[in-house]
Amino acid sequence: MAFELPDLPYAHDALADLGMSKETLEYHHDIHHKAYVDNGNKLIEGTQWEGKSVEEIVKGTYDAGAVAQSGIFNNASQHWNHTQFWEMMGPGTGGMPGELEKAITDSFGSVDEFKSQFSAAGAGQFGSGWCWLVKDADGSLKVTKTENGVNPLCFGQTALLGCDVWEHSYYIDFRNKRPAYLSNFLEKLVNWENVAARM
Numbered sequence: 001m002a003f004e005l006p007d008l009p010y011a012h013d014a015l016a017d018l019g020m021s022k023e024t025l026e027y028h029h030d031i032h033h034k035a036y037v038d039n040g041n042k043l044i045e046g047t048q049w050e051g052k053s054v055e056e057i058v059k060g061t062y063d064a065g066a067v068a069q070s071g072i073f074n075n076a077s078q079h080w081n082h083t084q085f086w087e088m089m090g091p092g093t094g095g096m097p098g099e100l101e102k103a104i105t106d107s108f109g110s111v112d113e114f115k116s117q118f119s120a121a122g123a124g125q126f127g128s129g130w131c132w133l134v135k136d137a138d139g140s141l142k143v144t145k146t147e148n149g150v151n152p153l154c155f156g157q158t159a160l161l162g163c164d165v166w167e168h169s170y171y172i173d174f175r176n177k178r179p180a181y182l183s184n185f186l187e188k189l190v191n192w193e194n195v196a197a198r199m
Contacts, residue, residue, distance in 0.1 A: 001051055003037040003079050005029075006086065014091040019184040024172045032168055033082040040075035047072070054080045055153060062154040069148065077149035081130060085164055090191035100196035104133075107141035114143070119182045121145040122165045131182075133161040135199060160198045161190065 008029055013022040044050045049057045054076055061073035069077075096104075101111060108114040114133070122131035125145045132144045134157040141160070144152070152159040163185050170181035 001053065003040045003054065003076070005034050005037045006083055008086050010091055015089065015189060018091065018188040019173060019181075020089070020189060021173050024169070027172065028164075028169055029082070029086065033079070036075045036078040036082065040072070040079055043072045043075060049076075054083075058151065058153045062150070064154070069150070074149050077151055077153075080153065081149060081151050081162060081164065084159055084162055087194055088161055088191055089185075089189045090194070093191040094193065096192040097196040100192060100199065103141055103199065108143075115186050117143040118161075118163070118186065119179065122163055122182045123179045125165050128166040130165060131163050132157075132159055133195070134159055158198060161195045 008025065012025045012029075015025065016022055044052075044057065049060065049072060052060070057072065057076040058080055061070055061076065063069065063073075096111065104111055104114045108117060118131055118133060121143050122145065125131060125147070127147065129145060129147045130149075130151065132146065132152055134142050134144055134152045134155075136142055137156050142157075144157075146152075146154075151162070163182060165178060165182070167176075170178060174181040174184075
């Protein structure tokens with residue numbers, strides 16, 4: 001099945017008052033994400049991956065020993081990452097549902113400690129990458145970070161929350177202040193109900 005660029009689940013200007021401008025979403029979704037979709041479709045055409053799901057392609061092309069991943073992996077994984085990212089945010093989202101808050105508190109000691117670890121992972125990711133809240137195979141929650149387009153699918157984990165820390169995700173609104181972007185993401189942009197539903 002061909003990759004398809006999903007529509008944003010909200011208008012391009014819906015997050016502007018929350019710290020993510022219309023311009024950022026136009027560049028990030030309409031140009032960057034679309035490029036992963038278009039390039040991915042070209043690269044899988046006529047290969048064994050044509051007709052496979054994005055998840056199958058990510059898992060099947062990931063090579064833990066590779067310094068630079070294949071073009072197919074890079075585009076498929078970034079398409080998957082961004083599709084999740086748009087859904088993990090939203091305007092007018094409520095607080096953290098009780099079951100998620102309990103799971104986070106049980107795993108990290110407090111919600112504040114989780115946010116601290118998540119922000120530190122994102123700020124500490126050298127160069128391009130992502131930070132994640134994941135559910136491991138044993139059911140435990142962890143904060144992780146990955147380089148470039150690598151994501152939790154590669155490690156058999158469930159992505160509950162992910163934040164893009166490539167510069168294109170924050171430079172228009174926050175310039176080089178990645179920690180401020182991460183703090184704003186956690187405090188204003190996360191759709192906690194979506195995160196809870198992924199558990």
